Amino acid sequence: MGLGAETRRRIAERAAKEITEGMIVNLGIGIPTLVADYLKPELGVMLHTENGILGMGPSPAEGTEDGHLSNAGGYPVTLIPGASYFDSATAFGIIRKGYLDMTILGALEVSEEGDIANWIVPGKRVPGMGGAIDLAQKAKKVVVLMNHTNKDGGSKIVHRCSLPLTVQKGANLIITEMAVFEVNDNDLILIEIMHPYSLEEIKEATEATFKVSRTLTINS
Amino acid sequence: MNPNIPSKVVNIEDLASHFKDGMTLMCGGFGGVGAPPSLINFILDLGIKDIELISNDVGFPWIGPGKLITEKRARRIIVSHIGSNPEAGKQMHDGELDVAFYPQGTLAEKIRAGGMGLGGILVDVGLGTLVEKGKQKVMVSDHEYMIEPALTADVSIVYAKEADVYGNLTYDKSARNTNPHVATAGNITIVEAERIVEAGELDPECIVTPGAFVDYVVPSKGVDWQWVWELKRADGSPNVPQKK
Numbered sequence: 001m002g003l004g005a006e007t008r009r010r011i012a013e014r015a016a017k018e019i020t021e022g023m024i025v026n027l028g029i030g031i032p033t034l035v036a037d038y039l040k041p042e043l044g045v046m047l048h049t050e051n052g053i054l055g056m057g058p059s060p061a062e063g064t065e066d067g068h069l070s071n072a073g074g075y076p077v078t079l080i081p082g083a084s085y086f087d088s089a090t091a092f093g094i095i096r097k098g099y100l101d102m103t104i105l106g107a108l109e110v111s112e113e114g115d116i117a118n119w120i121v122p123g124k125r126v127p128g129m130g131g132a133i134d135l136a137q138k139a140k141k142v143v144v145l146m147n148h149t150n151k152d153g154g155s156k157i158v159h160r161c162s163l164p165l166t167v168q169k170g171a172n173l174i175i176t177e178m179a180v181f182e183v184n185d186n187d188l189i190l191i192e193i194m195h196p197y198s199l200e201e202i203k204e205a206t207e208a209t210f211k212v213s214r215t216l217t218i219n220s
Numbered sequence: 221m222n223p224n225i226p227s228k229v230v231n232i233e234d235l236a237s238h239f240k241d242g243m244t245l246m247c248g249g250f251g252g253v254g255a256p257p258s259l260i261n262f263i264l265d266l267g268i269k270d271i272e273l274i275s276n277d278v279g280f281p282w283i284g285p286g287k288l289i290t291e292k293r294a295r296r297i298i299v300s301h302i303g304s305n306p307e308a309g310k311q312m313h314d315g316e317l318d319v320a321f322y323p324q325g326t327l328a329e330k331i332r333a334g335g336m337g338l339g340g341i342l343v344d345v346g347l348g349t350l351v352e353k354g355k356q357k358v359m360v361s362d363h364e365y366m367i368e369p370a371l372t373a374d375v376s377i378v379y380a381k382e383a384d385v386y387g388n389l390t391y392d393k394s395a396r397n398t399n400p401h402v403a404t405a406g407n408i409t410i411v412e413a414e415r416i417v418e419a420g421e422l423d424p425e426c427i428v429t430p431g432a433f434v435d436y437v438v439p440s441k442g443v444d445w446q447w448v449w450e451l452k453r454a455d456g457s458p459n460v461p462q463k464k
Contacts, residue, residue, distance in 0.1 A: 050324060051250040051397050067253065067447050068395035074251035074280070074304065075449050085391075087428075088250070088276065088398045089332045092325025096345065119301075120350075126312065127303030130277070131324040134345050168348040 003031075003147055007177045010194065011145050013038045014175050014219060015104055018143055024048055024094070026135055028105035029073050031145045035104055046082070048100060050131040052091045055083025072131070092131070095138045103139035105132065107146050107171075109161045112208035114171040114183035116144060117163035129166065136167035148176035148205050155207035157181070157188070178202050180219065181210060189213050195220040225419040227385040228431070232262050232438045238375055238408050239268045242295075246331065246373035247275040248402040251304060252284030254395030256379040256412035258441040260287055263377075274298045274371055276327065276398050278305045283445045292316070298371065300324035304448075323351060326368055328401055333370035335404025335433070340369040376406025379440070380429070383413035384420070387434025388427045396428070404433045412440045 003011075008031050016038035019025055026048045027035050036058065039045050047056040050072040057078035060066070065076035094100060107118040116136055119129040136142055150156055157174060174181040179202050180192035188210040193199060195218060239245075245263070249255030255275075263271075264287060271294045278299060279286035286305045288294050296318040302308040311317035322330065329341045342365035346352055355366040378399050381392035389411060391399055403409050411434050 049394070051253065051394050053394055065449065066393065067443060069393040070251070070253050072251070074253060074447065076447075085393055085396055087396055087400045088324070088328035089401060091397075092328055096325055096343075126309060126319075128277075128299060128301030128319075128321045129323055129351075130301035130303070133323040133349060133351060134325040137345055137347075164350045166349065 003177055009034060009037075011175050011177060014180065014192075014194075015143055015145055018141070018173065019043065019045055019102065021045075023101040024054070024099055026050070026095070026100055026103045026139065028103070028132075028135075030106045032104040032106060033071075033073070041080075048091070048094060049077075050088075050091050052086050052088060053077070053079070053083060054086070054094070055080045057083070092134055095131070095134050098138060098140065100135070100139040102141045102143060103135040104143045104145060105135060107144045107156070107166075109156050109158050109163055110144050110146070110171050110174055111158055111161050112183075112188040112210065113186050114169045115161045116142070116166045116170050117161040118166045120164050122164065132166050136170045141172045142167070142170050143173045143175065144171050145175050148178040148202075155205055157206050157208045159208055178205060182213075187211055190216060192217050192219045222419045225386050228387045228434060229385050229416055229437045229439075232258060235262070235410060235436060235438070236266055238410070239263055239266050240374075241268060242270045242272075243268070243375060244272040244274065244373040246371070246376040246402045246406055247273060247285045248376075248378045248397065248399035249279065249284050250276050250394070250397035252279030252286060252445070254379050254391070254397050254399050255279060255284030256377050256440070257284075257443050257445065258438065259377040259410060259412050260285060261441075261444070263288065264291055264293065269293050270295045272296045272298070274331065274373055276324065277301050277303075278308045280304050280448055281307045283447070289317070296320070298322070298327070300327050322368075326351075328398060330368050330371045331398065331401040331405050334372040335401055338370055340367055342366070343368055372405050372407060374407055376402045376409040378403045378409060378411045380411050380413045382415045382417060382422060383411050383434070383437045384417050384422050384431070385437070386419050387411060387429075387431030387437055388419075388422055389413070389429040389431075389434065390422060390426055391428055400429050403429045406435075408435050409433055410436045410438065412438050414440050414442075
């Protein structure tokens with residue numbers, strides 16, 4: 001909560017760099033949705049939605065929306081050439097069979113081993129998992145975009161998740177407003193620092209144990 | 221047109237006897253997109269209650285099957301999420317609504333399996349999470365799966381773009397979603413169609429659901445709710461239920 005629009009855009013812009021030519025990608029709700037704005041059409045990326053579209057395009061111009069052409073969040077979208085419609089079983093067959101190259105999603109907690117918790121706060125917020133477990137367990141690469149800390153200032157990158165899991169050891173990359181981490185063979189590795197934060201500030205805001213990459217870069 | 225094909229097209233009022241208190245109802249749609257508005261209103265008007273509702277989700281409080289929740293007509297729901305319908309969350313929290321959650325792809329397959337006459341599916345999505353709690357498991361080719369029983373319903377309600385009089389169906393863009401599965405899994409399947417045509421008018425190559433699965437077809441009176449993006453565009457104020 002509480003990240004400004006510009007910070008959210010920076011996280012989304014950084015995430016977009018992970019997407020390469022010809023990928024099939026699913027974008028979750030929230031910051032992940034913004035990633036679409038940074039994808040160059042010449043990459044030929046096919047955006048997948050749980051409600052049955054492969055080849056989702058940008059939002060339509062106001063006044064041209066179609067109530068029956070929407071993303072998984074219920075908001076109107078368009079198609080790119082080469083798009084297709086299909087039923088829900090097929091939408092999840094694409095995921096389960098392993099055709100989804102990347103899923104970009106939000107999280108409540110991520111552990112240093114890559115466990116993700118993002119669908120339930122028992123007794124408080126119980127929205128249900130939707131497609132999150134299918135996506136997080138079956139996408140080839142899982143990229144988590146989130147605030148570095150929760151609204152009380154506590155680290156969201158933790159030793160072990162306290163909330164029920166979406167996936168064990170599922171996250172491959174974590175991007176926050178402060179830093180970018182890789183999860184590699186159970187090691188959490190800081191690979192980028194987001195300007196204007198310092199390594200000290202990141203250490204202070206991060207509960208999880210992490211290594212610092214030899215090729216650490218500053219993302220200005 | 222083939223005059224020898226019996227028509228399944230009826231008036232919605234003729235279908236009242238199929239809806240009963242305590243029934244299991246399966247509803248097509250995803251976030252309310254592709255949910256059948258006229259059939260949902262009909263169930264509300266009939267006063268049907270204590271429904272066990274199987275649906276991908278429960279839409280928004282004033283959209284799609286969300287209306288059944290808002291009017292407290294459901295005692296139990298089998299869904300993948302309820303995040304867009306705070307009323308469902310409140311009723312669950314207050315102990316008024318029993319909620320069973322499944323991963324979205326698993327739920328779709330459970331419904332599909334029910335419609336295809338299968339006993340269930342083997343799936344590994346959710347192993348290592350709360351999902352596996354209480355689930356029967358089986359090893360197949362050295363891989364662990366959960367056994368997920370198939371789902372069927374007393375009545376399935378479906379939204380189609382086009383139906384011919386035999387009940388052959390086409391769908392509308394992303395309003396297709398769970399509808400083809402739901403259409404197959406009802407003991408009685410009732411389709412609300414935007415457009416109804418004679419047998420022979422739909423291209424057989426384009427028919428998604430063959431009429432064998434369909435019992436009745438009724439004409440749709442159209443979507444009578446405002447989509448969430450229409451509300452936001454209007455004045456940017458919080459989303460509130462809109463009366464028709």
